Amino acid sequence: MVQYKRYVDASFAALSDATRRGILERLGRSDASITDLAGEFQMTLTGMKKHVGVLERTGLVTTEKVGRVRTCRLGPRRLEAEAAWIESYRRLWEARFDELDKIVADLKRTDASLHDKNPK
Amino acid sequence: MVQYKRYVDASFAALSDATRRGILERLGRSDASITDLAGEFQMTLTGMKKHVGVLERTGLVTTEKVGRVRTCRLGPRRLEAEAAWIESYRRLWEARFDELDKIVADLKRTDASLHDKNPK
DNA sequence: TTTATACTGAACCATGTGGTTCAGTATACG
DNA sequence: CGTATACTGAACCACATGGTTCAGTATAAA
Incomplete structure (x- = not known):
């Protein structure tokens, strides 16, 4: 229950950033690598990695690394x-x-x- | 449009705190003073004032001071x-x-x- | 084997957050 | 009047956030 509240906290916090909402919308169109996203949102790879990390921790995004590239897709949380x-x-x-x-x-x-x- | 985005940012940020969501639910039952809220959420008056300030800035709460007491109620934003x-x-x-x-x-x-x- | 690509982590920075204490001001009560 | 109540603002604190740079590591390509 407290855990539940924390999840809601984290989701709302994740959604409070326009870039992160943009990433979710973008991943709704198709999967993308960190490099793709960093390019589209004009940000360093490191910066984008952090945003993806936030979304990943809330379950809104999942990622999988194959070779050099980490592919990001929408996660299980709705x-x-x-x-x-x-x-x-x-x-x-x-x-x-x-x-x-x-x-x-x-x-x-x-x-x-x-x-x-x-x-x- | 940018302004619109910022409002959404601020609302989601306001909702990312369990205390603030609690305040909204509480004000849904009835109006309350800062002292009432501070007592119910076990916090100093100053601390509660800040939370109310956040909610007020997003339009989720409005307040009115009469005499010594500031009464808080749900604001126009839905x-x-x-x-x-x-x-x-x-x-x-x-x-x-x-x-x-x-x-x-x-x-x-x-x-x-x-x-x-x-x-x- | 060299070189380029893709990511990663540490460290830094400015700013914001959630809370406090302390020292007020303004108003109500007796 | 004096005192208690209700709020307010400034200042502080520890920690989180959104970004960066820089120095790596790991993998793909030539």
Whole structure:
């Protein structure tokens, strides 16, 4: 459970970087080597390796080294827990604002009846 | 567009901390002061103020100070862009793996016909 | 065997993060 | 008035992040 939370932490953190989101989108089109990715995102190999490492640690990317080249592909994680958290938050948000609407409506009613009884 | 990306960056970063996700869930139940939140999440007022500041900057929380107390409530942002990104990623992931399945199927077919022509 | 390619790791750097303490300010209460 | 409450800002801390350079190692190609 704590472990679960940490995974969500790590995934959201991984997604908070535009380059890493770009890498995921890129790997959605086709697999790529570190050199490919470094070229496309204008970064040193070392820099790209680090980003791939972050994505790999969260399970969003897997890699395999054959000869000199390390091929990167989308990993097994599908952001289910993250999608679920966001969806449940959105429902919470709706519920909360419905509730506030009700309170506002009540206030308006009270206000109206005050005006009825005590206009001024 | 760049600005849009930065907002997504900031939201995902804000969500990468379990305490901040907890604060959002808590505020979904009812509004709360900094003192309330600091007590519930066992943290100093200053520490909590910082978390609220992060959430406020991303629009996930709004606050209003009346007298001595600052009341925090859920803000206008509903994580639409973030939910959309994750959903589109999940579709990409499905498509990519369907494609890989097809490749594997092709390989199996080729392999089978090789066996037909050249059993060994 | 030499040379070029592809990656890797260590070390460094500036900046950000998640937390603290301490010293305030502003407001409410008696 | 004096005192307690609620927050705020500055400063500090250890550590993480996003990037770099530089010096390797391992493999492929000529």
